[in-house]
Amino acid sequence: EVQLVESGGGLIQPGGSLRLSCAASGFSVSSNYMSWVRQAPGKGLEWVSVIYGGGTTQYADSVRGRFTISRDDSKNTLSLQMNNLRAEDTAVYYCTRGAPSDSWGQGTLVTVSS
Amino acid sequence: EILMTQSPATLSVSPGERATLSCRASQSVSNTLAWYQQKPGQAPRLLIYDASTRATGIPATFSASGSGTEFTLTISSLQSEDFAVYYCQQYNKWPQTFGQGTKVEIK
Numbered sequence: 001e002v003q004l005v006e007s008g009g010g011l012i013q014p015g016g017s018l019r020l021s022c023a024a025s026g027f028s029v030s031s032n033y034m035s036w037v038r039q040a041p042g043k044g045l046e047w048v049s050v051i052y053g054g055g056t057t058q059y060a061d062s063v064r065g066r067f068t069i070s071r072d073d074s075k076n077t078l079s080l081q082m083n084n085l086r087a088e089d090t091a092v093y094y095c096t097r098g099a100p101s102d103s104w105g106q107g108t109l110v111t112v113s114s
Numbered sequence: 115e116i117l118m119t120q121s122p123a124t125l126s127v128s129p130g131e132r133a134t135l136s137c138r139a140s141q142s143v144s145n146t147l148a149w150y151q152q153k154p155g156q157a158p159r160l161l162i163y164d165a166s167t168r169a170t171g172i173p174a175t176f177s178a179s180g181s182g183t184e185f186t187l188t189i190s191s192l193q194s195e196d197f198a199v200y201y202c203q204q205y206n207k208w209p210q211t212f213g214q215g216t217k218v219e220i221k
Contacts, residue, residue, distance in 0.1 A: 035210075044201065044212060044213075044214045044215045045150075045152075045158065045201055045203075045212040045215075046212065047203075047209055047210040047211065047212065050208070050210075058208040058209065059209075060209045061115070061209070094157055094158075099205050099210070100148035100160060100163050100203060100205050100210075101148075101150075101158075101160060102160045102163075102169060102170075104157035104158055104159070105157065106157055107157055
């Protein structure tokens with residue numbers, strides 16, 4: 001059974017850093033497109049970043065230069081390092097598999113506030 | 115970036131009736147278009163990919179069509195569990211982009 005479990009969310013001050021993790025089971029992250037998608041409170045979905053193939057990455061303009069996606073094939077995990085966080089980064093962050101996303105985690109809430 | 119526009123923003127439908135949702139892309143995305151359903155407090159669920167192919171376990175009451183810039187999702191007979199928010203997404207070019215969503219509510 002495919003399963004994705006995110007962790008690492010929480011309350012962080014503007015300008016701070018946070019690292020999200022996603023533990024995958026039932027498949028290999030190395031063989032799939034793996035993405036982060038976020039959803040601000042009461043708002044729609046926003047694609048954030050993807051990693052695929054040998055480690056190719058793509059980012060939304062809103063996070064490029066501040067966020068870094070990575071994966072650990074040995075641990076079968078996906079990560080999102082978020083630096084210089086802003087209030088507008090407040091959202092539930094979902095880890096997803098595939099392009100399009102055929103499996104989603106339950107999400108982890110990141111709140112950026114002083 | 116490709117802009118995805120969904121209409122209407124809200125659709126009020128009676129149970130048992132048909133619902134038709136639209137999605138328009140600002141440039142051609144060929145058939146690389148997906149539809150998702152999201153219920154309150156839940157993660158989205160993939161319904162349709164490649165514009166018209168139902169994902170695993172999705173009932174035949176959901177159908178979709180379109181290519182290029184115009185796409186449609188049809189729910190043939192709305193059941194109580196179908197009232198939710200629906201998003202389209204293009205995956206033709208990075209960044210992938212979502213529409214703003216259509217809320218299907220009970221009339």
